Amino acid sequence: MxxxxxxxxxxxxxxxxxxxxxxxxxxxxxxxxxxxxxxxxxxxxxxxxxxxxxxxxxxxxxxxxxxxxxxxxxxxxxxxxxxxxxxxxVVALGELARAVVGRVRAGGGLRIVGITGSNGKTTTKNFLARILADEGETVAPINSFNNEVGAPVTMLRVTHDTRYLVSEFGAAGPGSIARLAGLVEPDLVVVLMVGLAHAGGFGGIEATAKAKSELVSAARVPGTAVLNADDPRVWAMRELAEHRGLRVVGFGQSDAAEVRAHDIVVSASGTTCTIEVAGERRPLRLRVLGAHHVTNALAALTAAVQLGVAPADAIARLETVEIAERWRMQPMGNDRVRIINDAYNASPDSMAAALRTLAQITGPDERTVAVLGAMSELGDSAGEEHDRIGLLAVRLNIRRIVVVGPEARRLYLAAVGEGSWDSEAVHLPDQDAAFEYLRTELRDGDRVLVKSSNSVGLRHLGDRLGELFS
The missing domain is CATH 3.40.1390.10 (MurE/MurF, N-terminal domain)
Known part of the structure; x- marks a missing residue:
């Protein structure tokens, strides 16, 4: 401080x-x-x-x-x-952050970025912080410090030499983003997507969209709103942004986006695509696994360019990022048995994206194995969404579906009902049982995804498997 x-x-x-x-x-x-x-x-x-x-x-x-x-x-x-x-x-912590950031900002050298979205906040934060770090002193959250404590604690790390503060804002409920972002009034805001993550605490996806739009309302004017043009609920926020006097810049794959991605190819070594930015096309080779991380990279790139970073420099720095964050599509294991530990969190959207990535990076002579736990905070949608993921896993031809914990049993039943028979799908009571099963079941050529909500704790199972096959 x-x-x-x-x-x-x-x-x-x-x-x-x-x-x-x-x-x-x-x-x-x-x-x-x-x-x-x-x-x-x-x-x-x-x-x-x-x-x-x-x-x-x-x-x-x-x-x-x-x-x-x-x-x-x-x-x-x-x-x-x-x-x-x-x-x-907690209120005092926030007010101290407000005062400290206000003093630093009064010096004229600090630019503040706020990021929110149902998925991708931490990855986008890490991408953007990596880009900006070469421009000047950058303060960004450790891990997912995005709540009423973590966000102010991060803000209080700024000094008079800090050039960029990148804040990540999670939504604990209606009004929480408004309160947190209101402490600093970001110069530039990024809204990634509106999904079912935490929808149970908001009363549905439309209420979630309204909560995410609080970041647009909290932005400093004049300022910039960087919005996902591929997400209709996010792109609809441009009306609010323009009404407030913010410049709107879209990112995505649609024609409405100013910064676009084309020709996305996913492999076991990363993800490649062509980026269209500032009237030019440039290749991007992300080391991070999964097509869904292209969206996060686009968001970070768009924000960085709006802050004055040259597109070529921003892309080059993105290409140095090896993993999004620990337990987020983190490669582990060895060449014989590869583990993808993506169990820091899970929503229906991120679960589906991870399963698709598993299918995309697995060769014809290799076997897909999905180790899945429950998705939390889905409210009344929980049963239906677990059904949907079970069906998707079968339709993607995931060869072994290992469901862990009683809260995820409906996912297992949906997979069996869709035709995952003959031990292709198993349900195990806890992590220890899953570890013992996988210790003998996994074989050379397996590509294993471990995915669940943070509260389920399968990230620790992923670590154990990674160590076993290291």
């Missing part, structure tokens, strides 16, 4: 300062800000966030032992450290 006095931090968060030791209101603090006491180091600020399972106030002492010099708390704690008492620690 930039250097601020205790008095300035107190004013930013609207709290009550209680100094300790040799501190005064004019003491300057400029360390890391986080809600995790394990990340603390000398000079840090610890935000004691109450949680459903534990309470951050219990860890103030541990944070101080690790080097924290200030705690933002909801009630005083009997620990010898300066404290700012606030009514809501």
């Amino acid at each position: 930039i250097a601020l006095t205790l008095a300035e931090i107190t004013a930013a968060v609207g709290g009550d300062l209680r100094v300790a030791g040799e501190h005064t209101p004019e003491t300057v603090v400029d360390g890391l800000v986080d809600t995790d006491s394990r990340t603390m180091r000398p000079g840090s600020i610890f935000v004691a966030k109450p949680g459903a399972e534990t309470d951050g106030h219990r860890f103030v002492g541990a944070a101080v032992e690790a080097g924290a010099v200030l705690a933002i708390v909801e009630h005083p704690v009997d620990v010898p450290v300066s404290q700012i008492v606030v009514s809501d620690a």
